[in-house]
Amino acid sequence: MLEVINLDKAFKKKEVLKNVSISLKPGVYGLLGSNGAGKTTLIRCLVKLYHINKGQIQYNGVDVIKNSAFTENVGYLPQKFGLFKELTVYDNLQYFGVLKKIPKGSMEASIKACLEIVNLKDKINDRVSTLSGGMIRRLGIAQALLGEPEIIIFDEPTAGLDPEERLRFKNILSTIKENKIIVISTHIVEDVEACCDGLIIMNEGTILKEGSCGEIIAMAEGKVFEVKEGTYINPSCYIQKSYLKNGERVLRILSGKPVGDKQLEPTIEDGYMCIMKGI
Numbered sequence: 001m002l003e004v005i006n007l008d009k010a011f012k013k014k015e016v017l018k019n020v021s022i023s024l025k026p027g028v029y030g031l032l033g034s035n036g037a038g039k040t041t042l043i044r045c046l047v048k049l050y051h052i053n054k055g056q057i058q059y060n061g062v063d064v065i066k067n068s069a070f071t072e073n074v075g076y077l078p079q080k081f082g083l084f085k086e087l088t089v090y091d092n093l094q095y096f097g098v099l100k101k102i103p104k105g106s107m108e109a110s111i112k113a114c115l116e117i118v119n120l121k122d123k124i125n126d127r128v129s130t131l132s133g134g135m136i137r138r139l140g141i142a143q144a145l146l147g148e149p150e151i152i153i154f155d156e157p158t159a160g161l162d163p164e165e166r167l168r169f170k171n172i173l174s175t176i177k178e179n180k181i182i183v184i185s186t187h188i189v190e191d192v193e194a195c196c197d198g199l200i201i202m203n204e205g206t207i208l209k210e211g212s213c214g215e216i217i218a219m220a221e222g223k224v225f226e227v228k229e230g231t232y233i234n235p236s237c238y239i240q241k242s243y244l245k246n247g248e249r250v251l252r253i254l255s256g257k258p259v260g261d262k263q264l265e266p267t268i269e270d271g272y273m274c275i276m277k278g279i
Contacts, residue, residue: 001023001024001025001058001059001060001061002023002024002046002057002058002059002151002181003021003022003023003024003056003057003058003059004020004021004022004023004042004045004046004055004056004057005021005055005056005057005058006019006020006021006054006055006056007019007020007021007042007045007052007054007055007056007057008020008052008053008054008055009041009042009045009050009052009053010053015205016038016041016205017038017041017042017045017205017206018204018205018206019055019206020038020042020055020205020206020207021055021207022200022207022210024181024183025181026179026180026181027177027181027182027197027198028173028177028182028184028195028196028197028198029181029182029183029184029196029197029198029199029200030184030186030191030192030196030198030199030200031043031183031184031185031186031200031202032186032187032189032192032199032200032201032202032272033187033201033202033203034187034203034276035187036204037202037203037204037205038202038204038205038206039155039185039202040079040155040185041205042202043076043153043155043183043185045057046074046153046183047071047074047076047153048064048065048070048071059073059151072100072101072147072149073149073150073151074149074151074152074153075143075144075145075146075147075149075151075152075153076144076152076153076155077140077141077143077144077153077154077155077157078155079155079156079159079185081136081137081140083128083136083139083140084128085127085128085129086127086128086129087127087128088124088125088126088127088128089115089120089123089124089125089126089127089128089131089139090111090124090125092128092139092143093111093114093115093139093142093143093146094107094111096143096146097110097111097146097147100146100147101147102146102147110146110147110148111124111142111146112124114142114143114145114146115142117141117142117145117172117175117176118138118139118141118142118145118172119138119168120135120138120139120142123135133160133161134161134162134164134165134168137157137158137161137165137169138165138168138172140157141154141157141169141172145176149180150179150180150181151180151181151182151183152176152180152181152182152183153182153183153185154182154183154184154185155185156185156186156187157169157184157186158186158188158191159186166191169191170191170194170195173195174195184196189268189269189272190269192268193213193267193268193269196213197212197213198210198211198212198213199211199212199213199216199268199272201216201272201275201276203276208275208276209275213268216268216271216272216275217266217267217268217270217271218266218271219266219271219274219275220254220266220267220270220271220273220274220279221266222263223254223255223256223266223270223274223279224252224253224254224263224264224265224266224270225252225253225254225255225258225259225260225262225263225264226245226250226251226252226253226260226262226263226264227250227251227253227259227260227262228248228249228250228251228260229242229248229249229250229251231251231259231260233251233253233259234255234257234259236255236256237253237254237255237259238253238254238255238273238277238279239251239252239253240252240253240254240269240270240273252264254270254273254274254277254279255279256279
């Protein structure tokens with residue numbers, strides 16, 4: 001189990017994380033929040049890139065600060081992932097393998113296994129400079145998987161990817177998730193809807209809600225309505241989207257009180273927005 005206990009993090013006088021506490025068992029977790037919510041800062045604390053001001057991070061009951069081997073058991077794909085573009089795919093992964101202290105005798109097999117998972121095995125001898133943006137992102141996922149870590153953390157893994165590559169990422173998750181703690185930080189709700197066991201919603205450095213996908217959906221139960229455009233809407237309501245239906249423009253509304261005549265089934269995005277907007 002990975003536990004964050006009463007964690008605070010500040011940069012000079014700017015408080016970024018405030019009394020954050022979460023408990024993660026093996027499974028896939030979506031870390032949701034708008035840009036600036038503190039997601040990346042929390043992740044960098046988890047992988048020991050940032051010193052924490054207060055609180056603890058424990059893995060299986062041991063403070064990670066006192067556990068020098070902890071980071072060897074973590075796979076991490078940062079939001080901005082750099083590679084040596086003049087080197088081949090294999091050489092890049094070998095570099096990361098050395099950093100992760102993977103034994104020389106098992107290095108090649110480990111690299112090939114990771115490239116097989118992300119469907120890049122046929123690119124093993126290609127220079128990184130020849131790869132597409134989606135391929136480079138998959139190569140980043142491959143380096144995170146090297147060494148078979150028990151904890152894998154992805155920071156905005158699908159940012160800038162087309163729908164096909166985003167679907168490919170979800171398929172990769174289903175292949176690797178068994179007996180691992182996987183955290184996916186994103187502001188794109190639909191990226192976690194089909195693949196996460198639990199969700200953690202952050203805003204302004206605090207945890208607003210932690211729960212299963214069903215629990216997040218339940219936060220919007222009885223609060224989602226469809227009305228024709230032009231219908232009077234109380235300013236306290238939140239207009240989620242506008243779309244055409246049967247030739248008419250209608251609005252999807254989130255409201256704590258009934259609006260119009262048609263109530264809709266809530267989604268994870270509805271629950272997320274109700275939590276964020278305090279509806």
